[in-house]
Amino acid sequence: MMKDGSSVEDGQSPKADAPDHKVNRGLSIADLVMRAFAALGTLASGVTMGTTNQTLPFFTQFMQFSRATYNDLPTFTFFVIANGIVCAYLVLSLLLSIFHVIRSAAVITRVVLIVFDTVMMALLMAGASAAAAIVYLAHKGNTKVNWFAICQQYDSFCGRISGSLVGSYFATIGLIMLIILSAVAISRS
């Protein structure tokens, strides 16, 4: 299943395992901390977007609705779902990360983590970038195709949805770092 990191204690091949063992434990602890922060980032993003709404006291010329919620735009619903899935995965994967701190020479389980981290990073990036494209449009509008900048009316709504992107992008960078950490740890095992 895996190369056993406790070979030093077993006295089987103590030649060069000791320093590798320490470095890999360090990498595992970095993995654990970064994973926890990434989970918090997705949680903050998902909750911020999911609770965003703004009611205007009047009907404006261009808007036929006076209340804006995140699920008026399907892309934002996808963003909330993506953040939820990735957050749940990151919390679950903390268990495997803790296991790697204890058994720091594990290889197979690190490959498994790389596979899932990569897929989850792709999902999170898809959600964040799709939402960013719509947020950009909400701010700037597009005069060429007559899509109005709704942020002129819904300023607090737009402030919150823009802010909610930050946690997602931080978590994406965190996941990229996690993939690299795992690759380095595997190469040293």
Next chain:
Amino acid sequence: MMKDGSSVEDGQSPKADAPDHKVNRGLSIADLVMRAFAALGTLASGVTMGTTNQTLPFFTQFMQFSRATYNDLPTFTFFVIANGIVCAYLVLSLLLSIFHVIRSAAVITRVVLIVFDTVMMALLMAGASAAAAIVYLAHKGNTKVNWFAICQQYDSFCGRISGSLVGSYFATIGLIMLIILSAVAISRS
């Protein structure tokens, strides 16, 4: 720099290296082929989007322009740039991939590939998903915020921009597979 895969020929430790060596060479060839296909995918996407335009013979009620090109929407410009960067990277990385077919036990260079593959996958996914969000809006529109479905007018334009997403998403899946392949190859070295 790297663990040398030619140790079998050197006669240093022929015990279990031979099968690993063969499997890793197989993984390297799979990497090379998939990388070439991913490069073609990004090339096709970038060129399709970058050459898309449609001129309408009349001004319609909702449109103030009669010619639609991809760079009317900044998101599509980002999509073309992202595809271009990733395509150039994938072509360059073919050299390293060929090197891995020859020296199939290389470790450090595979870690380097994982780092760049991950960053490029994130970039490509960002471009593809942002473009997908806008394409979705162009097709469906959004009655809540009065963003009209421009595809009712620009049908051939919309057909091409939708099609151009396919190559990008295939390349993204290809890059995910490449990251996994590299991780497996490193774990076997």
